[in-house]
Amino acid sequence: MGLQQKAYRSAGWSGLGGIVSNSLELIKYVILARLLNPADFGLLAMAMVIISLGRIFADGGTSNAVIHYRNHTGRQLSTLYWINIGAGLLLFALVYVTAPLFASFYGEPEVGQLLRLGGLILPLYAAGALYEVMLRKELAFKYITISESFSSLAGLVTAVVLALSGFGAYSLIWAHLASAGILSLLYIVNGIRSWSPSLCFHPSEVGPHVNFGLFQMGDRGLSVYATRIDQLIIGRFFGAEILGAYHLAYHLVLFPISRLSPLLNRVAFPVFSSRQDNDPVLRNGYLKLMRAMISLTAPLFLLAALSAPWLVPLLFGEGWELAAALIPLMAAIGLLRMAGNPSGNIVLAKGRARLLFLWNLGTAVFSTLVFLAGAQYSVQVLLWMYLGSNVLYFAVGQTVMVNMIIGLSWARFLGATAGVAGILVVSWAVALAGRNLVLAGFGEPGDPVMVAIVALLFLIVYLPLLWRTQAGFIREFLDALRK
Numbered sequence: 080m081g082l083q084q085k086a087y088r089s090a091g092w093s094g095l096g097g098i099v100s101n102s103l104e105l106i107k108y109v110i111l112a113r114l115l116n117p118a119d120f121g122l123l124a125m126a127m128v129i130i131s132l133g134r135i136f137a138d139g140g141t142s143n144a145v146i147h148y149r150n151h152t153g154r155q156l157s158t159l160y161w162i163n164i165g166a167g168l169l170l171f172a173l174v175y176v177t178a179p180l181f182a183s184f185y186g187e188p189e190v191g192q193l194l195r196l197g198g199l200i201l202p203l204y205a206a207g208a209l210y211e212v213m214l215r216k217e218l219a220f221k222y223i224t225i226s227e228s229f230s231s232l233a234g235l236v237t238a239v240v241l242a243l244s245g246f247g248a249y250s251l252i253w254a255h256l257a258s259a260g261i262l263s264l265l266y267i268v269n270g271i272r273s274w275s276p277s278l279c280f281h282p283s284e285v286g287p288h289v290n291f292g293l294f295q296m297g298d299r300g301l302s303v304y305a306t307r308i309d310q311l312i313i314g315r316f317f318g319a320e321i322l323g324a325y326h327l328a329y330h331l332v333l334f335p336i337s338r339l340s341p342l343l344n345r346v347a348f349p350v351f352s353s354r355q356d357n358d359p360v361l362r363n364g365y366l367k368l369m370r371a372m373i374s375l376t377a378p379l380f381l382l383a384a385l386s387a388p389w390l391v392p393l394l395f396g397e398g399w400e401l402a403a404a405l406i407p408l409m410a411a412i413g414l415l416r417m418a419g420n421p422s423g424n425i426v427l428a429k430g431r432a433r434l435l436f437l438w439n440l441g442t443a444v445f446s447t448l449v450f451l452a453g454a455q456y457s458v459q460v461l462l463w464m465y466l467g468s469n470v471l472y473f474a475v476g477q478t479v480m481v482n483m484i485i486g487l488s489w490a491r492f493l494g495a496t497a498g499v500a501g502i503l504v505v506s507w508a509v510a511l512a513g514r515n516l517v518l519a520g521f522g523e524p525g526d527p528v529m530v531a532i533v534a535l536l537f538l539i540v541y542l543p544l545l546w547r548t549q550a551g552f553i554r555e556f557l558d559a560l561r562k
Contacts, residue, residue, distance in 0.1 A: 117323030167205025174198035207263025210270035301439035
């Protein structure tokens, strides 16, 4: 099987995994929103900001180095594995010791206990990280998809059972623990048949991996910080209840970019790395990735924005009005973040980890200033300011981290994406006009009906136009999957 066919097949499995995992996550939140209150979700978000940052460092930063460098000895892999384990245990100890400080920062004593329990996610994740990255390097996304689906299901069952038993916010933390443990176990069970770590540790043999990984740790840590600083500051300035509504809206709208986009990106990175010296191939692959991501994810953001006043009460019940009000702004932010997300694959494939680190350092500092300024007013003002900063991030990031590195012009980029973008604009305008006509003529016919009307109006325009203008690309993708 050729590399392009393997890439398409991997993207197909990865996309399927994203659909399954996102569906299970949505089901979990639909159920738990009726069993828990916004403050419970706010407490979870406060703890997960810290744990998400810790998870970035739990593999020692070497995962992408294993993909970038093409050949490895057994001694090198064993050394990297024990670096992962040591990093996971060290981070757990650090979270455990500093948990009271974070609880004091938020003014919520319960956050300390949630952090100490949730910190166990870090060594659990580290135990399977190297096996997972070896699967990614071989584009074995079928097994990754199956494993992630089982782990998501385990998290769903754990959360619902414990929430029904009165565990409150702890049911959400235990769900993350169950998912992390089962996912790493499945990776280990599969990978240990072909390779198992030996009791050797030779740091001198993995010097390039560690150097690459240090920038990766800094880069990914800053990237997660930049995307989580909103929850950190909202929790600090507005409290658990408002953060809980924000967190629910985040998972309904921005969650697709946190799951679907990286699923496509983790296929793209090993493929781009294998062609890292061929700029014409990288330009072509990057543009195809952008078209695919826009086609798949942008409709989700637009539909969520159009139907938010009816979608939120339909899914989560009453008491989540703030979440519904925030969703249109989040959808616009999500579109921009989705469009800027693939640039990191180009930078890493070219071995420019330092550039990505510096970029994320700059955006992290700027985002912090933006959110601190917005927090002086309201959560809505904060989001408007963040939307403006994301427009800037996309424009500068595309220029510096893609166009200048692989010789891609803005004219070619806009030409390659204009067709899909135009279809989205037309579909959005038709759905918006139809929605307003229905409201003017019939009032509000009910949450399920309004959501169905908006989705139907959008899709009956979007799908035929997409096929008419992008049929060749879609057939190419489907043919590769079949073969």
